[in-house]
Amino acid sequence: MEEKGKFLQDLTTLLKIAKTNDNCITKEEIQDFFADMELGESQWSMIYQYITSQDVKIIGYEKLEVPVVEEDFSEENPIQDAIVTMYMEELKDKKDLTPEQEQFVAKKMLAGDENARKLLIESNLNLVTKLAHEYKNRSLPEGDLIQEGNIGLLMGVSEYELSSKVTFHQYITDAIRRAIEGALSEDSRETMSAKKIASRANELNDLATEMAGELEREATPKELAKRMGLTEDEVLEIMKISLDAVSVLEPNQRK
Secondary structure (H helix, E strand, C coil): CCCHHHHHHHHHHHHHHHHCCCCEEEHHHHHHHCCCCCCCHHHHHHHHHHHHHCCCEEECCCCCCCCCCHHHCCCCCHHHHHHHHHHHHHHCCCCCCCHHHHHHHHHHHHCCCHHHHHHHHHCCHHHHHHHHHHCCCCCCCHHHHHHHHHHHHHHHHHHCCCCCCCCHHHHHHHHHHHHHHHHHHHHHHHHHHHHHHHHHHHHHHHHHHHHHHHHCCCCCHHHHHHHHCCCHHHHHHHHHHHHHHHHHHHHHHHC
């Protein structure tokens, strides 16, 4: 691993590598990938269990090979929580810079110093976890919030300019928050959209049944649209979505 502090991103990368190989990876490949980290048996077992939980086969690994320390995990999502805990442990050795030091290093970064850029990223990983923790128990797991915050950190570092009216520290803090809040908003919109579509589909089905009884025939999309206060195209779209959902569910129901 290039940077120990980016454990979550590296684990995600490892999964992507496995998925390009028909969802298979060897135990040796996993160990080589994390060779720079000093991991205990329970930590290795946690990594193996997390990878297999993502429908990836680990060649050379038996599920009960190493016991996991269950008491370190929460009841809701033990593997995810264990990963976050391990990630935070890795960050304990990362030293934060003062706002003044950050401003100085930022100038060096903008002058083309790649080491300065890396230092700014590494020294703010703890800030990401701190801010992500503030949004815990919302719609996304803490691990996902940290990942989104790290993306915001990387973008903030890349986009920062000395002409900014705020300090680097304030700029990067805002960038991390925007990334986390943006991910939460997107998740919320997707959830609300799905609920709205489902509600509309149920409403349309109920109305279609009611009108079929009234008219003694199936109502046309135009008639349904008029009763629902929608356009005919909107009704046809809802009908299509309902049919797509049925086509997905039916094969599973036959099993």
